[in-house]
Amino acid sequence: MMNESYDYIIVGAGSAGCVMANRLSANPSISVLLIESGPEHTSLLIAMPRGIGKLLMPGNPHVWDYQASRGEGMATELWLKGKAIGGSSSVNGMVYVRGAPADYDAWEAQGCTGWGWRDMGRQFVAMEDHQLGSSEWRGVGGPLKVTVHPSGDELCDAIIDAAAHIGTATVADTNHVDSVTQGGFGYQPQTTWKGQRFSAAKAFLDPVRARPNLTVLTGTHVQRIHFEGRRAVAVQVQEKDGERRIRCQREVLLCAGAIESPKLLQLSGIGPAQLLHSLGIPLIEDAPDVGRNLREHVYIAAQFRVTRGSFNHCFAGLGLARSVLSYFLRKKGPMTHAAHEAGGFVKTRPGLERPDAQIGVSLFSMDGDGKTVAIDKQPGITLGGYFMHPQSQGELRIESADPAVPPRILANYLSAEADQTAAISLLKWIRKLAAQPSLKPFLVEELTPGPQVQSDEEMLAAFRRFGQTAYHVAGTCRMGSDEHAVLDPELKVRGVEGLRVIDTSVMPTLVSGNTNAPAMAIAMRAAEIIAGANQPGANAA
Numbered sequence: 001m002m003n004e005s006y007d008y009i010i011v012g013a014g015s016a017g018c019v020m021a022n023r024l025s026a027n028p029s030i031s032v033l034l035i036e037s038g039p040e041h042t043s044l045l046i047a048m049p050r051g052i053g054k055l056l057m058p059g060n061p062h063v064w065d066y067q068a069s070r071g072e073g074m075a076t077e078l079w080l081k082g083k084a085i086g087g088s089s090s091v092n093g094m095v096y097v098r099g100a101p102a103d104y105d106a107w108e109a110q111g112c113t114g115w116g117w118r119d120m121g122r123q124f125v126a127m128e129d130h131q132l133g134s135s136e137w138r139g140v141g142g143p144l145k146v147t148v149h150p151s152g153d154e155l156c157d158a159i160i161d162a163a164a165h166i167g168t169a170t171v172a173d174t175n176h177v178d179s180v181t182q183g184g185f186g187y188q189p190q191t192t193w194k195g196q197r198f199s200a201a202k203a204f205l206d207p208v209r210a211r212p213n214l215t216v217l218t219g220t221h222v223q224r225i226h227f228e229g230r231r232a233v234a235v236q237v238q239e240k241d242g243e244r245r246i247r248c249q250r251e252v253l254l255c256a257g258a259i260e261s262p263k264l265l266q267l268s269g270i271g272p273a274q275l276l277h278s279l280g281i282p283l284i285e286d287a288p289d290v291g292r293n294l295r296e297h298v299y300i301a302a303q304f305r306v307t308r309g310s311f312n313h314c315f316a317g318l319g320l321a322r323s324v325l326s327y328f329l330r331k332k333g334p335m336t337h338a339a340h341e342a343g344g345f346v347k348t349r350p351g352l353e354r355p356d357a358q359i360g361v362s363l364f365s366m367d368g369d370g371k372t373v374a375i376d377k378q379p380g381i382t383l384g385g386y387f388m389h390p391q392s393q394g395e396l397r398i399e400s401a402d403p404a405v406p407p408r409i410l411a412n413y414l415s416a417e418a419d420q421t422a423a424i425s426l427l428k429w430i431r432k433l434a435a436q437p438s439l440k441p442f443l444v445e446e447l448t449p450g451p452q453v454q455s456d457e458e459m460l461a462a463f464r465r466f467g468q469t470a471y472h473v474a475g476t477c478r479m480g481s482d483e484h485a486v487l488d489p490e491l492k493v494r495g496v497e498g499l500r501v502i503d504t505s506v507m508p509t510l511v512s513g514n515t516n517a518p519a520m521a522i523a524m525r526a527a528e529i530i531a532g533a534n535q536p537g538a539n540a541a
């Protein structure tokens with residue numbers, strides 16, 4: 001490995017990084033190095049969808065864990081991100097959601113030229129191998145398997161009926177453009193296949209691992225990027241055996257996720273000048289917005305005691321043993337389920353042009369306040385959700401020049417008034433759903449936030465208390481064409497050369513829903529842009 005050098009170095013083998021490795025190495029004349037801090041994705045707990053119950057624990061080698069400040073007057077909370085081949089797609093809830101055309105069109109309207117639905121919609125179609133077959137905006141034959149949770153569950157059917165009763169249409173595909181544009185509720189599309197997780201690594205990396213021009217390093221942590229003048233020329237890595245530099249001929253591509261990508265930029269001298277001076281980091285580019293514009297969905301789990309239909313008994317004690325056995329023998333049963341069995345996009349109040357909230361139905365409840373990992377001993381379910389377009393903005397800053405020190409994360413939940421209104425409206429909608437006649441035979445009582453929460457003030461207070469990360473952190477290296485944007489619309493870091501960011505941190509605003517598929521689609525689009533720059537006659541980066 002002496003004098004090692006690659007055309008492209010991709011930092012992070014997560015949702016975006018796996019796509020980039022696949023796309024760039026498709027050209028055999030280009031050498032690609034993919035570097036991942038975490039281990040391989042061979043754990044049985046990764047393959048088994050409900051293995052996340054054990055994976056998502058601080059200290060597990062497959063996750064990063066951070067303490068995030070939620071905001072004024074609120075306790076801190078644990079944030080987790082995937083740390084393995086596949087990144088967060090190896091530990092996530094497998095809910096398959098793409099966002100709404102209007103999200104991407106809003107990006108374009110804000111100056112992100114080339115990122116509207118016209119360019120992004122076709123990325124989803126191209127990546128999908130969808131169980132529901134092809135249509136104008138749905139794909140088959142692509143690398144990513146998408147299946148739909150089997151229909152026919154009595155309690156889910158009753159919840160879907162309840163949603164229809166209050167105005168949200170029942171749909172076969174919740175990602176259909178009409179469903180995300182006008183609202184739709186149904187069984188949940190998920191990134192699973194034959195009862196197992198289908199991560200970005202399964203879809204994009206495993207099939208191309210043998211390419212001779214692709215090298216993958218695991219257990220290797222990129223500590224900082226090195227520059228010659230203003231050009232990124234190498235990365236410094238830490239491995240089991242110590243530190244070394246690896247050179248890069250064309251570009252370093254940061255796909256380290258919305259926490260580690262801005263952290264790496266700051267550690268490397270691209271960030272708020274004052275902060276970097278105070279930590280003794282030589283300044284490459286004063287970029288005050290690196291780490292700003294942090295966006296997150298605040299998830300609230302409304303939990304209900306039910307008469308029947310709950311899976312709680314399948315996730316503890318002897319029931320769990322049975323479920324695990326069924327998974328290993330037949331790849332069937334509750335251990336194969338994604339985080340939500342059903343769900344959709346809803347307008348929580350009259351007068352809205354498009355859905356403002358996503359609802360996810362989970363046929364289990366947690367003990368205590370919904371944040372603990374213990375399964376409720378009595379039968380329960382969760383009607384969870386978040387308002388999809390948070391205006392509140394948080395921030396992330398390094399606190400030391402030492403790469404091993406975690407950054408300070410401020411989520412700033414519910415600081416914008418619009419978010420407070422949206423939160424109250426969402427909780428009211430969930431309660432209205434729960435009160436529908438089709439659910440009368442099932443629902444006994446509300447457990448959290450609980451019937452004592454009645455006024456708007458109490459609902460907001462409940463949201464502040466029970467609301468928690470949806471694990472969709474984004475926006476911390478925003479793209480745009482204004483001078484404050486960290487990246488230009490080709491995802492190049494402003495002020496330097498040979499460096500791009502490609503992951504959920506590039507989002508100027510959060511998309512309507514979960515962020516795994518959007519992260520992959522962003523990388524698909526980025527690969528097109530880079531391929532265009534590599535065409536003869538184009539100005540290579």
Ligand SMILES: Cc1cc2nc3c(=O)[nH]c(=O)nc-3n(C[C@H](O)[C@H](O)[C@H](O)COP(=O)(O)OP(=O)(O)OC[C@H]3O[C@@H](n4cnc5c(N)ncnc54)[C@H](O)[C@@H]3O)c2cc1C
Pocket residue numbers: 011012013014015016017035036037038056080081082083084085086087088089091092093094095096097220221222223255256257258260261264339470471472473502503504505514515516517519
């Ligand atoms: C618990 C959880 C549940 C979720 N549930 C869902 C869901 O059901 N549906 C959905 O659509 N989305 C879900 N998400 C969100 C979604 O999975 C993520 O938004 C998405 O995977 C992020 O992709 P990314 O490429 O930006 O980053 P990641 O996939 O997080 O990848 C970043 C990678 O970079 C590596 N890395 C970081 N720093 C370095 C470094 N310095 N050197 C080397 N490697 C580094 C990391 O280890 C990681 O592998 C969930 C996320 C989590 C954490």
